[in-house]
Amino acid sequence: MLKVEALNAWYGPSHVLQGIDLEIRKGEIVCLIGRNGAGKTTTLKSIMGLLSKTTGSVVFEGQELRGRPAHLRYGAGLAYVPEERRIVPGLTVRENLSLGLVASSLKKREAELIDRTKRIFPRLAERLDQTAITMSGGEQQMLAIARAMIAEPKLIMMDEPSEGIMPVLVDEMFELFKTMKAEGQTILLVEQNVELALGIADRAYVVDQGVIVHEAGAAALLADAEIQERYCSV
Amino acid sequence: MLAALTPDLIAMQLFTGLALGAVYVLLSIGLSLIFGMLTVVNFAHGAFYMIGAYVGLYALSIGVNFWVALLLVPIAVGLIGLAVERVLIRPLYGRGIDYPLLLTFGLGYVMIEVVRIVFGRTGYPFDTPELLQGAVDIWVGYFPLYRLFVIAATAVVLIGLYIFLEKTSFGLIIRAGARDPQIVRILGVDVSKVWLIVFGIGTGIAGLAGLLAAPLQGVAPEMGATILAEAFVVTVVGGMGSLMGAVLAGLLVGVVVSMTSLFAPEMAKVSIFALMAIVLLVRPQGFFGRAGLMS
Incomplete structure (x- = not known):
């Protein structure tokens, strides 16, 4: 459904993404994890077309999105829930x-x-x-989602949906993600709460300093304490 | 002199102030709409107002009926506004607030000069349409019918604008986009198109204001310059970007000017700026402005 290749992005002079490759298949929940500042948000923004300087290819449902403004990407079936609701x-x-x-x-x-x-x-x-x-x-975050x-977008990208929300609502939200997946919704999730996210995801990519350093099935990654320690601990 | 200050006279002056305020309101809602959406401080707004009066003058001279002109003028001036946004202002987005400010500042002078070249440096009188001549009894005395009409026309524009903003999808986009343009963009809206249309609407209403003001003060190339300063005072007092603020502050400024000219005519022009100073001291963001809008 989504194939990102050699995605590079810059904020002014700083080269934030240095060649991201990732792929999401229909019906999957894919998780993007990594430390603060690793490039997770920038990856989502680049896929949505919100950054002025990017290179590389973003193919969505067989269409190359490169150079397409954000509003047309929404029309193509790509939805984005930014950080902070x-x-x-x-x-x-x-x-x-x-x-x-x-x-x-x-x-x-x-x-x-x-x-x-x-x-x-x-x-x-x-x-x-x-x-x-x-x-x-939490209710505002639900509204944003x-x-x-x-x-009815084909792919929803969510950036830190659980951030700053009471635990009971976080549980409710993740239950919702499971239901959405059961109904065939494809989701790309950026989440600081790694355990919770990997609990519902199929696969995950670990981002560090603007590159993908690891890719694994969610269950395998959940069991891999070393990787988690190296790339995700704050 | 003071003996003549009956409650009736004060009431009459209040109405005169409202009519004056109505023109301020029309000018300021456009300024405010454009600032709230595009963060463009449109220094050419007074020139669009003046163009409105001249387009009206020209239309009437070739036999167009005043009522038709009321419809035609805002459309014509709005179309000029669309062209200006598309060609001159759009390349400046994302470069900070001062670029479009300087551009429109210069554009205002160019527009005045073009009108001077085409229509001459001296002004023209503008006859009050026949149907609106004379005065009507408004209980406290006889009030010029045309001024009443200006108030009514402004009310119609405001109601129309309110319905447009509150009840239509495009209005929803404008209200949301003024708060958070990125959100409307990621929900599929081509924001640059929205900005274009908002600039057209704002300048179109300015053009209408110019036509409505023409019978009150005549038509001259410089007619937009003074009133632009006053309209800016109104937007600042009401709160930059707030339509409700523009309406209330516009009427208030109109009434303050008209009352001061009753009691101390020499103070009338100063009173506007004194009012602004007081409001800014007490409430720097204006009546309904959001703090930190310029930052």
């Missing part, structure tokens, strides 16, 4: 959800898709007409 403060929960459809070909089915979202996210269903910013951090899912 990014709920639009002045808008209600419903408006935040509608925002996921304004540029989508599924806009005509808005009522039906919001109904479906209400079933998947009962917490949001109760708060549909509330201003999004009045919800708890719901908004990214509403237009």
